[in-house]
Amino acid sequence: MGSPDQWPHTIELTGQISLEDKKASAYRMLPLDVPEGIIRIEVEYSFSRDEPGGLWWEAGNILDIGMFDSRGSEFLSAEGFRGWSGSACRGFFIALQEATPGYLPGLIPEGRWEVILGLHRILPEGCDYRVIIQLLPGGTSCHRSMKPFESPVLCKEPGWYRGELHCHTHHSEAEGSLEDLVSTAKAQKLDFVAVTEHNTVSHLPELAALECHDLLLIPGMEITTDGGHANVWGIDRWVEFRCCDQDQMARVVAEAKARGALISINHPKEMGPPWTYDGESEFDCLEVWQLAWFMLNDQSLALWDRLLCEGRRLTAVGGSDYHQEPFTGELGAITLGTPCNWVYAEELSVTGILAGIRAGHVFISENPSGPQVFLSAIFNGQEVIMGDRLIVNPGAEIQLSCFVVGAASSLLRIRSSEKDLQVTVGGDEFTYTWKEKVDRETFFRIEVVGISESDQPTVRALTNPICLRLLES
Structure with missing residues (x-):
């Protein structure tokens, strides 16, 4: 390659990805050797049938991209992650003190680096790709802490x-x-x-x-x-x-x-x-x-x-x-x-x-x-809130209460594993209290439901459940 003082060095990586390749793995690792003395890496890539889609649909091939440095790319234990940009851009750089958003600046250690391609969408005819890497050398420089x-x-x-x-x-x-x-x-x-x-x-x-x-x-x-x-x-x-x-x-x-x-x-x-x-x-x-x-x-x-x-x-x-x-x-x-x-x-x-x-x-x-909704339950003087578990004796009666703010005229839907109840919210601050006899394990949660402009019911707020468990004899 010659002395790092004499070049930026260009590496070109090309290949083709088939549907069978994607079935075998959703990712392709492309290795490259980075010598000592590099202070900036620039990457550009392109691929065949790179066609824009829409919010809910995709048209052509889609290859994502990212990079690992020489500290390693092993699954779950990789120390060398340096960034990922998906398919949002067709190029990025990594330098000592700055990098493209999505990538981590810092020291550029020598050794085996890898470009990672994510095979998000591959057309039946396959996908040709081309990755161009520029390695730029420089003198001793501080990296960003x-x-x-x-x-x-x-x-x-x-x-x-x-x-x-x-x-x-x-x-x-x-x-x-x-x-x-x-x-x-x-x-x-x-x-x-x-x-x-x-x-x-x-x-x-x-x-x-x-x-x-x-x-x-x-x-x-x-x-x-x-x-x-x-x-x-x-x-x-x-x-x-x-x-x-x-x-x-x-x-x-x-x-x-x-x-x-x-x-x-x-x-x-x-x-x-x-x-x-x-x-x-x-x-x-x-x-x-x-x-x-x-x-x-x-x-x-x-x-x-x-x-x-x-x-x-x-x-x-x-x-x-x-x-x-x-x-x-x-x-x-x-x-x-x-x-x-x-x-x-x-x-x-x-x-x-x-x-x-x-x-x-x-x-x-x-x-x-939007509406605020607070769910609580009381049994034998113990009060719990949404997300909590309440352990009760079989056949015990508990009291549940729901306090709603900012949902006047909406519906209060009380849901459990066994039944649904529905109550109209009677004001800007509304409390509904009821009692339940517990003879099996269940839960209660709340939905506040309004009517949309198209006359369809729409959830405006919902809670996590209070879960009821029976005390073992």
């Missing part, structure tokens, strides 16, 4: 906090920056936001550097695979996403939970994209509400309800899946916090919010100013 993420405690008081659990910035395929996201969240009067970029953690250093005293930022990532998507919250480093089958997904879930993170199935519905893996009960949460309610969220809710009836408890959460745009000071109908998660937490911190979600102390509303 990465400040570790430290979770602040923004409020030490217990209470209900509202926020967003699923959103993206330009570190995924959105156009807006993290600063734009923060501005939108503040305009929505949110207390917390989990930033969940697709398959990358390049936003974590920015979260750590951004001093935000009135908005809690939760580090997250959206595991994005052809078989479904899943959010991971409370992370401090990259999470494996290269899952091609159920066994690999199960290993990723176990690893995330072993690290203390929460993991949630995302939008398991048509065009979500749907969830095709098994093992739902191993997850902590399920996103039952993504975007506006009418966008097939009844399918996600039905899956969660079925799991509840089977005795499998996952916390129901919502997420706008908002892809941030440059903030102009105006909010659209679909924006951050639509829907909005209300979480009861002992404090406003990452630890506090995640503990509240893990406990199921969550209700979801159509937006930050």
